[in-house]
Amino acid sequence: MILIVDDNPNNLFSLKKLLESKDFDVDTADSGEQALGKALKNNYALIILDVQMPEMDGFEVAEALSGYSKTKDIPIIFLSAVNTEKKFITKGYASGGKDYVTKPVDPEILMLKVKTFYNLQEKNLEMKKTQQNLELEVKGRRESQVTMKSQIEQFHLMLESLPQIAFTLNEDGVIDFVNGKWYQYSNSEKVFPETHPDDYVIQEEFERCKKKSKPLDLEIRIKNTESGDFRYHLLRVTPVFEDNILKKWVGTFTDIDAQKRIEKEKDEFLSIASHELKTPLTSIKAYIQLLDRKLKLSETTAEAGFMVKVHDQIEKLNTLITDLLDVSKIENGKLKINKKPINLEKLIQNTIENILQTNDNKVKIERHGIIPDILIPLDDIRVEQVLINFLTNAIKYSPENNQIIVTTFVDEEEQEVKVSVTDFGIGIPDYKQEAVFQKFYRVEESSLQFQGMGIGLYICSEIIKQHHGTIGVSSILDEGSTFYFTLPLN
Ligand code: ADP
Numbered sequence: 001m002i003l004i005v006d007d008n009p010n011n012l013f014s015l016k017k018l019l020e021s022k023d024f025d026v027d028t029a030d031s032g033e034q035a036l037g038k039a040l041k042n043n044y045a046l047i048i049l050d051v052q053m054p055e056m057d058g059f060e061v062a063e064a065l066s067g068y069s070k071t072k073d074i075p076i077i078f079l080s081a082v083n084t085e086k087k088f089i090t091k092g093y094a095s096g097g098k099d100y101v102t103k104p105v106d107p108e109i110l111m112l113k114v115k116t117f118y119n120l121q122e123k124n125l126e127m128k129k130t131q132q133n134l135e136l137e138v139k140g141r142r143e144s145q146v147t148m149k150s151q152i153e154q155f156h157l158m159l160e161s162l163p164q165i166a167f168t169l170n171e172d173g174v175i176d177f178v179n180g181k182w183y184q185y186s187n188s189e190k191v192f193p194e195t196h197p198d199d200y201v202i203q204e205e206f207e208r209c210k211k212k213s214k215p216l217d218l219e220i221r222i223k224n225t226e227s228g229d230f231r232y233h234l235l236r237v238t239p240v241f242e243d244n245i246l247k248k249w250v251g252t253f254t255d256i257d258a259q260k261r262i263e264k265e266k267d268e269f270l271s272i273a274s275h276e277l278k279t280p281l282t283s284i285k286a287y288i289q290l291l292d293r294k295l296k297l298s299e300t301t302a303e304a305g306f307m308v309k310v311h312d313q314i315e316k317l318n319t320l321i322t323d324l325l326d327v328s329k330i331e332n333g334k335l336k337i338n339k340k341p342i343n344l345e346k347l348i349q350n351t352i353e354n355i356l357q358t359n360d361n362k363v364k365i366e367r368h369g370i371i372p373d374i375l376i377p378l379d380d381i382r383v384e385q386v387l388i389n390f391l392t393n394a395i396k397y398s399p400e401n402n403q404i405i406v407t408t409f410v411d412e413e414e415q416e417v418k419v420s421v422t423d424f425g426i427g428i429p430d431y432k433q434e435a436v437f438q439k440f441y442r443v444e445e446s447s448l449q450f451q452g453m454g455i456g457l458y459i460c461s462e463i464i465k466q467h468h469g470t471i472g473v474s475s476i477l478d479e480g481s482t483f484y485f486t487l488p489l490n
Pocket of ligand 1: 425442483
């Protein structure tokens with residue numbers, strides 16, 4: 001808005017009309033005092049100020065306006081009929097005015113000046129607003145930086161109080177914080193602790209996970225800087241995302257040395273016990289066979305029935321001990337796989353026949369899918385062991401249903417074959433399905449009702465792993481389960 005100040009109502013009227021004809025918003029004041037009051041209250045983009053006014057003249061008004069921060073930057077155009085001399089014009093400029101127009105006013109010249117000043121002032125105001133917004137933004141940023149800093153400090157304090165070694169890495173994977181315990185295993189906050197020569201190198205493993213933005217989970221031995229001893233630690237490094245963007249990594253080393261030692265002792269005990277049990281069992285088996293042959297019992301006698309039961313129990317014991325021996329072989333990295341080209345379909349057929357025979361044909365096994373009548377490099381004894389395990393489990397955990405489906409599928413694109421065994425038995429709860437492949441894991445709900453040691457599937461998963469295949473299960477509680485494995489075609 002433009003303010004026109006003049007004590008002459010005719011001048012005020014004609015100037016107002018002129019400006020309004022050019023679409024300007026106009027306000028008027030008929031004295032210096034009124035002009036001051038209005039300027040302090042409203043926002044004007046320009047003031048056109050008459051110099052000759054009674055009481056407070058134009059120069060005095062301009063001087064007064066320049067004293068207030070609200071009004072000091074409003075451009076002023078002085079209008080004067082009398083003071084056309086140079087010294088008055090100079091005074092006009094000195095008292096804060098921006099231009100000087102002498103009366104009689106040439107409307108065209110005045111309009112040109114008004115337009116220029118008006119636009120300039122509008123731009124000034126816009127710039128001021130932008131500046132204010134910028135200042136606000138800078139202030140906001142500074143404040144959030146301060147809160148973030150204090151949050152980070154709090155987070156570091158928390159990491160400091162953990163019983164584990166804790167550290168963080170920035171988005172580029174560079175270590176940017178370590179807690180005090182770090183220095184028990186590393187001399188530098190930039191370098192990961194040294195690992196045992198037989199274990200993985202942390203930096204290399206981390207680089208691998210960094211590329212995929214995936215968490216790192218490792219059991220490794222790291223060297224204590226003071227004693228030089230290696231202790232087993234569980235290393236976990238987890239990526240932290242914000243709006244799907246990786247922001248940093250948080251890592252911990254948890255000391256699991258005592259746990260590992262106990263586990264090792266248990267494994268050693270199992271290994272010795274199973275070896276020691278195997279020798280007398282082999283003798284018992286041989287003597288029973290001898291006895292069987294010598295006695296030549298007639299099939300109808302009770303003794304012949306007892307002999308069959310003895311054979312069955314010896315076979316069960318044998319399977320248990322062989323499984324325990326397999327576990328200790330896995331622990332010692334001695335589970336050997338001897339691959340040769342094998343017709344998978346024949347292997348499946350033979351296994352199914354064996355299972356049907358040993359179960360007196362009480363189960364029904366259907367074959368579905370694409371028949372893999374192809375040669376695949378595999379260890380036939382071990383893969384048969386996996387299949388037997390799947391099938392005996394399917395029978396064992398389906399007390400109310402004797403139907404089993406064996407499905408095969410050759411995936412040319414993935415270059416693999418998939419074998420699955422489906423039963424309609426008790427099923428496994430969702431959250432326990434992954435765990436069934438762990439050593440000695442048994443689903444609580446069924447462990448009392450069904451005998452077992454919880455190592456069969458663990459051995460299966462190791463056998464399949466060594467074949468570079470995958471193993472898994474999908475199951476619905478009280479409806480049934482499908483266990484599957486895949487093997488690469490080449
Ligand atoms: P075991 O049968 O000797 O306990 P496994 O390693 O073969 O050991 O199986 C581990 C666990 O997985 C079993 O204890 C059982 O709880 C569960 N499980 C395996 N197969 C099935 C199945 N077909 N249906 C339901 N549960 C199963």
